[in-house]
Every structure is written in C-alpha cells, then in structure tokens.
Amino acid sequence: MKREDAGLAALDLTKRFDDVEPVAGVTLEVGRGELVALLGSSGAGKSTILRLIAGHLEPDAGEVWIGGEPMEGIPPEKRNVGMVFQSYALFPHLNLRRNVAFGPQRRGESRRAARRIADEMLARVGLADLAGRMPREISGGEAQRAAVARALAIRPDVLLLDEPLSSLDAALRRDLRTQLAELQREFAATTVWVTHDQEEALTVADRVAVLHEGTIQQIASPLELHTRPANRFVAAFVGKMNLLPATATGAGGRFRIFFDGPSVRAATDDGGDPPAAGTPVMLGIRPEVVQIGHPPASPGFNSVAARVVGTRFLGDRLEMSLEIPGGRRLLARGNSLFGSLAREGDAVRAHWPIADTRVFPGRDASTRGLPGRDA
C-alpha cells in the first residue's frame, strides 16, 4: 500500500519521553475504511501513537499521512480526525446535543445545522432522548456512545478509538463492541481502535497490529495472527501458546524436543530457511490443536507420550494439563477432549498437526513484559 493510497499511514513514527510511554519506529498503514486494532498492554505506546496521528504530539521522527496528504506541521483542528478518548472527554459544561454539535459548528456549520447534525447522530447511537442531559447525568455506556457520536459528527477521515470500552463492565462491553464496529462500517471511517483486550481486537478488526515496548510486532488478520504468530511475543500474547524448548536436528523441518522420545516435526512452510542442525529454538503449539487418544491415521501429526496431571472444565470446552517426557507441561484445550474420558494420572498419547507446530528462534523462555495470560 502506498502512503498516497492509504486512508492513514504512520511511517516510522518515533517519539521519546521521560515519563510517557515511548514509540520507537512504528509503521502502520490503514486502508480507506479499514478497521485496524492496535493491541498491546498498558505502556506499550498505544495512546502515544493516537496522539501523534491526531496531531496532539509532534513525532521526533517519522511521518503521518492522512488521505494521501502529509500531516507535518498541520494542527489537530485541521486534520479531520475524530477521536474517542478513553475518558470520553465529553465537555462537562455542555449538554449532549451541544457536545456533539461542537465539532460541526467549529467546522463552519450554522448553529441550527450543527444542532440538527447532533440530533441525528445522537439518534443514530440511541441517545435521542438524552440530548438535553449533561454528561454527569448519564451512565458510562451512554457517555461512550455520546463520545462516538461526537467523533463521527465531523465525518472524520480517520476515526481513533482509545480504549473505547475499557471502563465498562463485561456484558455492556460486548454489546457496545458490536454496535461500534457496525457504526464504523456504516461510516466507512478509516479506523484505529486501541485496546488491551485481545478478544475485542480479534473480534472487531480487519487487521490487528500487536504493539510491544513501542514497536509493532506483527500486523495481520485476526486469523493469521492466531495461526501464524510472527514471534514468541505475539504467540504468547494473542491466545494461549505452549512454548517448548527444542533443538533443531536437521533439514526438512525436523526438530527434537528436549525430552526422551521421538523427535517431532514442525512446519517450515512460510518460505524461511529451516534452522541449521543444533540451533536452539522454541516450539509453539496452540492448546486448541492438541488432542489425546488414539493416534490419527494420517501421517501429518506429531505424537508423544503424556500423562494427564490436571483437568479444568471451561463450560463448553475442557482444558487438560499434560506432562510430557522431560517434565514439560503441554496444555490441551477443546471439546473433543470430552470424548477421551481420560482422568488425572492416566497415561495417554498427545498429538497435534505438524502444520500447526510453530518454530521461533532462540531458546530464551522468557516473555518479559507479558501480562499474566491465562485463558
């Protein structure tokens, strides 16, 4: 995608601070009308990126392009960027109608026209009855929708959502998530949606950019992010991933896990060269792909001996903790496990598709900076 064609292009953005989360060379291109989720834990630099795009901060290096135009030196009020703040930032001294009318009026609409736009937007987000209320007189969910209405009322070229749902309770969050994604599609706004909630990111976004310590680790569709994480950080951050230290034993994508027993095979189908023999690596295996019981007939599976050391019932699925030779733990999760009837202490065999065995360079098991991730 060329910067001229992208709805939004952040190119090699860099911003350093003494006390605020830094951004180190972030490149992010969002197609016109596309929704990209910016996923990262707190302190990863998400809010800083939004402030750089909106023009509230000037980057130390790098460029922001909006709708094919470079934004250097252009102040926020000339950028046509709609932003929903984490705190919503509704003007506390104005009622909802005047909050939403604020943007259109600053952009040259008459007072009457601005109010009409405000009433339309408020009706669109289901707040028509509350137009005369003050921000402190409405609930968090209503404030969130009012903030979205206000951001969309200026028909923005780019819509920025800074943790738009983080201060709401779980049930409301799921409801509003869907509504917000629908609004985004309806307005076809080029959107960056910042969140620390991976489920939120994977559900709403066309593509997800995973941010860690000020740099983007991977930008990919939700499915690709889950099945083909670019590195160990993404693998561990998005969903759950078993990470097992191993040593490469030779060509053909064969690896030996560090325990007694048959070596396993891993997919090296993503174009890269397989690591040389003797190279320390980490194997990544999603719990969802691990099955137990009789080995499948097809040859495309790895299979190891295992012992069940714990089971956890997750409602619609079962999670099983397996001990494999060498004292390593392998987590399996899925509804097919119900059929195995295996109980704690049982010796079983665990298998998973070779194609779903990811390989990451290095054997440092640390995933520093990872939030406690336990699905």
Add this chain to the structure above:
Amino acid sequence: MDSPGDRRRRRAAALLLLPALAVVGVAAAIPVGVLVRVSLIPPGPLAPLEGGPTLAAFRGLLAAPWAEVAGGTAGLALATTALTVVLAFPAAWVLSRATGSIRSVLTLLVVAPLLMSVVVRAYGWTLILGARGFLGESLAAVGLPRVGLLHTGAGVLIALTEAFLPFMILALTASLDRSDRSLVDAARGLGASPASAFLRVTLPLALPGLVAGAGFVLVGCLSAYATPALLGGSATRTLVLEIYERITIHFDWPAAAAASLVLLAAATALLTATAGFSRRRSATVFGG
C-alpha cells in the same frame, strides 16, 4: 432521615465549632454592634458621640465625596481583579499541569509572598515605583523620561495586583485541576483553534475558581488599607482611606461607622454571591 449516629455527629460538630464561634462572636459581632450604634448618632465634624437614633449618617453617604470615592474604589477593585485574572491564568495553567516536586516548588513560589506582611511589600513597591526608585532610574538609564508611579492610581493597582495574585492563582488552579486534560485535545480535534478551545472549554471550566477568586480579590481590594495608604498618596482616595480620615482628622465617627457598615454589607453580599455562583456552577459541571 436522622439516625441516632447522625444526631450524635451533629452534636459533636456543634461542640467543636463552639470555640471558633465564640471568638467570632467576640471579635466581630460586638464591634459590629458598636458600629451600628455609632452609625445612628447625628454625624458631623467633631460630632459628640450622643443623640439619635437617626439615619442622617447614612443619608450623608449620598453626598460628596462618598459617591465619587466609592466609584473610584470599585473601579480600582475591578481593575485589580481583571489584572489578577489575566496574570493568574497562565500561572494556574502551568501549576495544574505540573506534577511531583516541580509542583511543590511552584506552589511554594506562589504562596511565598503571603508569608510577608503587606506593609513590607508595600514599602518594597515604594522602592521600585518611585521616580528616584528602580523604575525611574531604569527609564533614565536608557534615555527615557524619568517617570515614577509612586502616589498614582497605577502604582496602587500594581501593588494590589501583586498582593492578591497568589489567591487568584490558587483558586484557578483548583478549578483547572478538576477538569480532564483530554478536554482541550478533544476540542482541538473537533476543529477548535487554540484560542477557541480556551474560550469554549478551558475558560468555562475554570469559571467556578475564577468567580470564587474574583470575589475574594474584589472584597480584599475594597477593604485594603495599607497598600493604598502607603502607595496612593493623595491621588488615590478609597473608601477605607476616607473612613480612616473621617475618624482621625474630622472626628466624624458616625459617618465613618455608617460607611463601614455599607462597605461590610457590600463585601458580604459580594462574597455570598460569588461563592454561591461558584458552588452551583461547580455542581452543574463536576457534580459537586
């Protein structure tokens, strides 16, 4: 709904307030009572403190020079208030954005002048503002006419502004502290220029503090004595100076008492109105 606990707490509060109320009663109520009594005596130079009661002293306030002096005093108070607002806003803005030790140091700098008597500060200003002072000498040094502001209204205005600036800064800072920092960014993003964002967002949100501070400064100026007395000379007549002269030169105690009571009533009304507005506005915007 009154629970026994509420009643007990209220009784305890009343007891705790008692010493302060006693002091106020002795130190304010009794003198005011005396003032009322004196104000009802027939006024005049060297008036004997007997006779009446009559409202003649209050009627006398409608004649010269009171109206003119009252107008001048109000003008001075309003000008001082306006100047403190203009000067205090940027300082309060910086202070409300500062954190940690920087904020502590800045706050200390703001309140440090309050540790000094206004009389001392007024003398300081005489050294600065005189034609033979810092100001005059500086002007002369660069070849400009040697001008001093001592014994002018401008000099009093400058010194009063300096005296009351800390209060206005603190009042504005309290208001600015309460508003979300994202609000200005939000306004800018929606299309407001920096000036427009200030006028439409920052200023309205600072209004509770601004009005409370203005009330305080206005009343402070109306009742200021030392600064106008030391810096104003004969050029500046304020109500307080006029009252003082009535007592010490004309020995017209009834007129002075009547003027004092009017001043007291005006100050009370101003403080009540500004504090009330500030509280209501704060409740509308911030929810209490």
